Amino acid sequence: MLKSLNRSLRVVSLSLACVLVATFTAPARAADVKPNVLFIAIDDLNDWVGVLDGHPQAHTPNIDRLAKRGVLFTRAYCAAPACNPSRAALMTGILPSTSGVYLNPNPWRQSPVLKNAVTIPQHFMAHGYRAIGSGKIYHGAYPDPASWDNYWPAKNQQRPPDPSPPNKPLNTLPNTRHFDWGPIDAKDADMGDVQVADWVIGKLTQEINKPTFLACGFYRPHLPWFVPRKYFNDLPLDGVQLPKVLKNDLDDVPPAGVKMARPQGDHARVTKANQWHRAVQAYLASVRFTDAQVGRVLDGLDASGKADHTIIVLWTDHGWNLGEKQHWRKFALWENTTRTPMIWVVPKGLSDKLVAGTKPGTRVDTPVSLTDIYPTLIDLCGLKPNKALQGQSLTPLLADANAKWDRPALTTHGRNNHALRSKHFRYIRYADGSEELYDHRNDPEEWTNVAGVAKYAKVKRELAKWLPKDNVPVMVKEKKSDKKVKKNNKKKTESGAKP
Numbered sequence: 500m501l502k503s504l505n506r507s508l509r510v511v512s513l514s515l516a517c518v519l520v521a522t523f524t525a526p527a528r529a530a531d532v533k534p535n536v537l538f539i540a541i542d543d544l545n546d547w548v549g550v551l552d553g554h555p556q557a558h559t560p561n562i563d564r565l566a567k568r569g570v571l572f573t574r575a576y577c578a579a580p581a582c583n584p585s586r587a588a589l590m591t592g593i594l595p596s597t598s599g600v601y602l603n604p605n606p607w608r609q610s611p612v613l614k615n616a617v618t619i620p621q622h623f624m625a626h627g628y629r630a631i632g633s634g635k636i637y638h639g640a641y642p643d644p645a646s647w648d649n650y651w652p653a654k655n656q657q658r659p660p661d662p663s664p665p666n667k668p669l670n671t672l673p674n675t676r677h678f679d680w681g682p683i684d685a686k687d688a689d690m691g692d693v694q695v696a697d698w699v700i701g702k703l704t705q706e707i708n709k710p711t712f713l714a715c716g717f718y719r720p721h722l723p724w725f726v727p728r729k730y731f732n733d734l735p736l737d738g739v740q741l742p743k744v745l746k747n748d749l750d751d752v753p754p755a756g757v758k759m760a761r762p763q764g765d766h767a768r769v770t771k772a773n774q775w776h777r778a779v780q781a782y783l784a785s786v787r788f789t790d791a792q793v794g795r796v797l798d799g800l801d802a803s804g805k806a807d808h809t810i811i812v813l814w815t816d817h818g819w820n821l822g823e824k825q826h827w828r829k830f831a832l833w834e835n836t837t838r839t840p841m842i843w844v845v846p847k848g849l850s851d852k853l854v855a856g857t858k859p860g861t862r863v864d865t866p867v868s869l870t871d872i873y874p875t876l877i878d879l880c881g882l883k884p885n886k887a888l889q890g891q892s893l894t895p896l897l898a899d900a901n902a903k904w905d906r907p908a909l910t911t912h913g914r915n916n917h918a919l920r921s922k923h924f925r926y927i928r929y930a931d932g933s934e935e936l937y938d939h940r941n942d943p944e945e946w947t948n949v950a951g952v953a954k955y956a957k958v959k960r961e962l963a964k965w966l967p968k969d970n971v972p973v974m975v976k977e978k979k980s981d982k983k984v985k986k987n988n989k990k991k992t993e994s995g996a997k998p
Contacts, residue, residue: 502560533627533710533880534849535809537703537800538619539793540952541840542582542635542721543829545818547786548840555740558733558787562840567846570897571858574866576908576920577817580829580836583607583638584911585816585869590646591616592873592888595911596967598974602913605974606641612971617885619873620646624698625688626882631702634658634695635721642791651698659691664725670774674979678765680724680781682731687791690727692717696792700799717792720785720819722828730784730791739780741822748824751948753933759832759912762825769827770836779821806975810879811844814869823944832918832927834937834945837910839869841899850879852894863900866908866920867893907965908934915970919962926950926962934959 508656546553549563550571578588584600587607589595595601598612607613620630633651635658637643644654652659662685669681699715719726748755760766769775793813800806818836820826829836847856870890877884878892895902907921915930925945927935934950936959949955 524732532808534846535710535805536623536628536712536876536880537796537809537811538632538636538714538715539811539813540586540634540636540752540813540897541789541793541813542716542718542785543817544720544789544815544821544840545820545835546838546840547783551840553859554742554783556734556783558783559790561692562813562842565793565797565844566842567810567860568813569842569859570861570863570900572841572843572863572865572867572893572896574864574908574920575814575839575841576837576866576868576910577839577871578868578910580817580831580910580912582816586637587613587641589814589816589869589872590618590643592619592870592885593889594870594889594909594967596914596917596970597889599914599971600974601911602973603638603640607638607974608641608643610974616887618643618646619715619876620712622873622882622885623647623880627882628710628712629707630714631710632712632716633698634692634714635718636714636716651695657716660693661691661718661725662689669725670772670777672768672772672774677723679722680778682781682784683725685727687727690788692719692789692792696795696799699796703796703799703803703805708936715796717789719789720782724778724781724785725922726781726785726788730788731780733778734783736780738775739776739783741775741779744823744825745944745946748946752824752935753929753931755916755929755931755933756831756927756935759830760824760826765827766822766825767821775822782821785922807846809846809850810849810876811842812872812876813840813842814872815839816869817843830912832910832912832916832935834920834925834939834943837918837920841867841869841872843875843893845879845897850894851881852892853897855898857897861900863896864922865896865900865902865904866922867896867904868908901996907962908984909965909967911967914973917966919965921962923960924958927961928963928966 520959547557549559550558550566577585579585579595581603583603584595587600588595593615598610600607600610626632629648633650642657647654664683668679670679702713728899817829818838819829820835823835843857845853845857871893874888874890875893878894907919910918918927923940924935935948936950936955937945938949
């Protein structure tokens with residue numbers, strides 16, 4: 500009887516052991532493990548991307564292939580057309596009109612509203628993620644060390660320095676600062692964005708025991724447009740096409756809008772020096788350079804074997820004008836300065852909210868905001884909500900490109916200056932009450948301001964309902980002492996030293 504009992508116990512033990520082995524060796528279902536996030540940011544890239552048809556000579560095969568893997572939002576808009584307020588709003592989910600961070604010189608962590616705001620990577624860290632990154636994610640003057648477990652080159656230095664030509668300015672414009680462009684005789688490996696990509700690719704290959712939020716921030720096509728000469732080779736100057744422009748485009752724009760355009764500033768200088776074609780050539784070359792780095796990172800992800808367990812979001816912080824409306828740079832409320840590429844890839848089975856994943860090659864034409872990125876990531880990764888967020892999860896549109904979406908995209912530039920973009924219209928109201936309205940059904944270039952046309956009165960009323968009810972005072976600009984510290988840090992960065 501004792502032998503029989505021992506034999507029975509051995510059978511039970513063996514069966515239990517088999518169950519345990521099966522439990523610990525069977526691959527976990529995707530829903531049981533948090534997905535990784537690859538968070539790719541690009542600076543100053545407008546719609547000059549192949550899949551967005553923003554310029555006939557835009558060559559972006561890698562961004563285009565990413566769009567074919569997932570969902571391209573063809574009408575994504577920034578919260579503010581400037582690096583600092585746009586990125587602060589995106590990373591905290593809080594609008595400029597709520598935070599008071601309207602402009603680049605507003606130190607966003609000194610805002611009473613954003614002082615203790617939980618950023619995207621902080622929210623992920625609070626839910627068991629490792630948050631790491633490299634490159635420009637926040638505005639260069641205001642990095643946020645608290646957002647990261649690890650950052651390269653350092654938590655207070657977001658990117659390595661770039662080579663600079665010895666004979667500046669290359670474009671011959673006097674007093675250019677960084678408003679300069681042209682090919683440089685440098686190797687790809689010398690460029691900061693290449694080094695950022697190298698670091699990110701290296702992290703993709705590492706084996707870790709927890710889910711990772713990995714940020715990759717590319718600086719180009721931010722000024723100055725200095726990239727290796729080879730990226731200019733397929734863009735002969737005599738074949739460069741200028742953007743579509745209307746000579747008298749500012750005639751129906753109110754003074755507040757003309758002031759933002761500054762036609763007697765950059766545009767007058769560029770055209771007088773006969774640099775328009777060279778500028779467009781250099782911007783296109785810089786876009787090609789950055790696209791190549793995006794491709795390297797995507798190849799690194801695929802080679803790592805982690806692509807099927809990684810959510811990808813690619814975004815740019817705002818648009819850019821290259822002479823449209825006699826305006827250059829961002830800092831305005833029109834389509835070209837506010838529209839940005841945004842792409843999502845969610846592999847099948849990674850999210851309870853999107854079990855089937857994103858359908859490859861989907862295009863969503865509904866206007867949305869970059870402030871929607873934060874709540875969408877929370878939704879897709881199954882994290883607890885952040886009640887402070889003012890954006891809205893994009894998961895309904897990721898699941899169905901035609902899903903109902905009622906609210907227009909809001910962009911703010913300075914206190915009480917706002918633009919609203921709906922499916923068919925752009926409505927701008929400035930702080931002085933002056934207005935612009937463009938009907939994109941027949942005016943995609945925004946050449947005709949119809950704000951004063953009676954038949955559009957109802958359209959304006961409906962859109963005006965979405966204007967912010969509260970517009971807090973402008974966040975205090977940085978003190979002279981802060982500027983001095985920043986200037987010293989910049990000098991150290993340019994010399995290759997750590998600040």
